Amino acid sequence: MDVTKLTIKGAIQSLKKKEYSSKELVQGCLDQIKRHDATLHVFLTVDEKTALQNAQEADELLKQDITKPLLGIPIALKDLYTTNNLRTTAGSKIINNYMPTFDATVVTKLKEAGAIIIGKTNEDAWGHGSSGENTDYEATRNPYDVTRVPGGSSSGSAVAVATGMSLAGTGTDTGSSIRLPAAYCNLVGMKPTYGRVSRYGIISMASSFDTIGHMTKTVYDNALLYEITAGCDPKDATSVDVPVPPYTKLLEKDIKGLRIGIPKEYFDLQGMQKEIQEVTQTAMKDLESLGVQFKEISLPHTSYAMACYYILVPSEISSNLSRYDGIRFGHMRNQFGAEAKRRIMLGTYALSVGYYEAFYKKAAQVRTCIKKDFENAFKEVDVMIMPSSPTIPFKIGEKASDPLAMYLSDIFLCPVNIAGIPGLSVPCGFTQQLPVGMQIVGPQFSEERLYSLAGEYEKIHEWYTHIPNIK
Amino acid sequence: MKKIYEPVIGLEVHVELKTNSKMFCGCPADHFGKEPNTQTCPVCLGLPGALPVPNKKAIEWCIKLGLALHCTVPAESKFDRKNYFYPDLPKGYQISQYDKPLCENGWIQINDRKIRIRRVHQEEDTGKLQHIEAEGQQVTLVDFNRSGVPLVEIVTEPDFHTIDEVDQYVKQIRRIIRYLDISNADMEKGSMRLEPSISLRVSGSDELPNYRVELKNINSFRFVRKAIEFEIKRQSEILDLGETIVQQTRGWNESKQVTLPQREKEEAHDYRYFPEPDIPPMRFTNVFVEGIRKQIPELPDAKKSRFMKTYNMNESVADILIQEKELGEYFEKTVRLSQIPPVIIANALVNQSMDIQNVKPEEFINVINKKQQEKQVDTGVVETAIEAVIASNAKAIEDYKKGKVSALMFLIGMVKRELKGKGDATTIEIELKKRLA
């Protein structure tokens, strides 16, 4: 058993066939952590003892041929996910000693599905970032090139999956935070429709943007987790009561004739690296062989998306972080990291008397325009495709001193959160031995369509087999 | 020369609803006297990741109160975040309502005037603070049992001009709230809180003063009265000197018998309101709102008019019978169950402190009948007494014929004296009126 080559689908079959036990599987992941975590800085908390105990219990159930969707499968949780009795830090020093007394709804669902929680992963503190460098701890490294960023904010979860430290990594996506690390680490990353997955117990960044998703090696694995996490939650008033389809059973859907939109504003973008454009276009040619149709569409308000995002999101952040006052938990507010302080102040300013109309309200109106852009486009096409990032994974420190430059790297990803629609990043090739991802976007609750297309493409190129050679 | 000033007073009333659970979570709402921090959960403690879900009943009750106060219920409403920092506010913001309250533009009749009600809206309560010395240090202790309890806020326009009007308003509002059975509205226990705003203008002026002083954290109506009185005096003195009054928040200091400025913890009230993203907006159909309106029982004013009309009751008696909804209901039940004239039952209820919780109407009827019998006197004896009184009280008769009600009372008293306490006042009144017609 080589954990670096496993998929969940494969592991489930192997556990069934008794090729190895859950305990061995979990131990394999723990060993991989011991091997590489000091270099890669993936985990903030490893729950070794409990994980092995749970693996043992899983093995008992497996012996009795009891089936649960994720029985015995080790997963890693982003440290924004509240876990009962397991330290939860949000990647921040302010709650570096916080021991929650309840599980997030999604955590309960994953536990009930039999998953084994290996530990809590590193991230940009509070979700504030696209590279992983804004963690209050050591910055996570990209396993394909340890001098480069793995993408963020769900940086640790991405690297955990890419290196076999776990078979799935959960994350949150408010502007890019699942899809970008998925693209930079050669993974499938799902950003759900807003409201599809419960936010209860996931530390809030921007309440009307936050989505709760996950990263895996393959499309099937991703769909499997989604079947478990999706669904309405009475504890989350913004979760939508739409039935959850059996995503794994719908992967073989016929995609002939699927109309794929290419947003012309995205491909016209200055600052897009030539190689990214080339790799993505090659991937699109491969898709053509599946019988899909491409059509150029327009998203006219694209150039305003980042400005809109960087008013609304910090505004909600500034309010959501007010509860960290050192009274019921955590430390004093002066211990917030620089990026958190920046966003809190940006948001406080945008909401304050005299500026609310020109900033917050205006941005909320532009949000409506951007949402409408997508709705109009989806009248002509079924999905859209674009690169997940305009650049290859950048070097650590390259953008750290220029927050604005960092913000602008999310240009293809943020508009999707503004509109509340789903986005799936899938590996589509390599350049300079670094992974490139492409994003498939659809209207609300169209995830089946995204999975079908991604699944068919994966059959042509199994990019997930290109595992990193960690130096 | 001293000017005459007219007080311009507005009132904010906060009412804790007596729902089973809190406004945004399932913790018990009844927090009075409980051990600290024993009725909390991640939501009302503001723990990371917790999310609010609104209590349907609380919203219905807020609308019910608004309708009882003649408000309109707009088709669309929402919650907003009111952002500020204070140790009793766990999230660092209060979920409240800003520009789309549940109810608006109502009124209530006080004497011959209408007091306009600007809005009735829904919000959540904060935790409770205590300042003590512990282990040699000055500390602040926080209990979050009260955090998240549903609050309704009733805001008037600055339409009050006397303390008496404020007094009557508070009594009326309290009565209506208790008739609706949505809160105990008990000032001592904090389930009703008053925040008057006071300013002065020169008598005869129509304009609103350009400042106001808010009074907060006063937990009895007696102290609120004193505070308002003191404020009026304090502000007059400042204005007489030609100086301006500082706009501020003040509290009542009972030992010094003065109002004193309270320390403000937020900068210049910049609450940075924005729509609460964790709670979808609300839309109400006419059918829904009318459904709530139907749940409103007969309210005090309507009951009083009806009692006076139907039972030929005089106003002072009716006033007492409508104090508590249960008292009025008890009265009517007794009337239904017996043949005794309602006026007699009413007077009996008013004059004797009946334990209506423990004495059933049927027993009460027996009590009245017994008393009647004790006072029983021959009609002939009564008539003789009446003649005697009429003969020796010509002036009173004249006054009565002129319309003086007090003269009638006097005559009844004289007849009772003649009868040495026997006889029933109501019957005597009826007979006297017949004789003098």
Place this chain on the structure above:
Amino acid sequence: MQSKKITIDVSHTAKLANLPLTIAEENLFSNQLSSVLTYVQQLAEVETKDIEPTAQVTGLVNVFREDIITPGLSQEEALKNAPGEYKGFFKVKSIF
């Protein structure tokens, strides 16, 4: 469109946000925030007359819960992470 440079009163904003800052932080943030705010100004170019602001992308309305009591935290659990505690209360330095 030539964006007018926006300067932010960092000290005032930090106070509103209850964020104690050092002088060095104030200076650093002043420049960084200024450049972000100057960038976002371009939204003024967008025609938004009669456009409703979006606060909720789900389209949900009237999401409520029934008025029933559900289990919460024990006193011990509530106080579990408290930096300061006294006889069942959360304890902080006096605010006066």
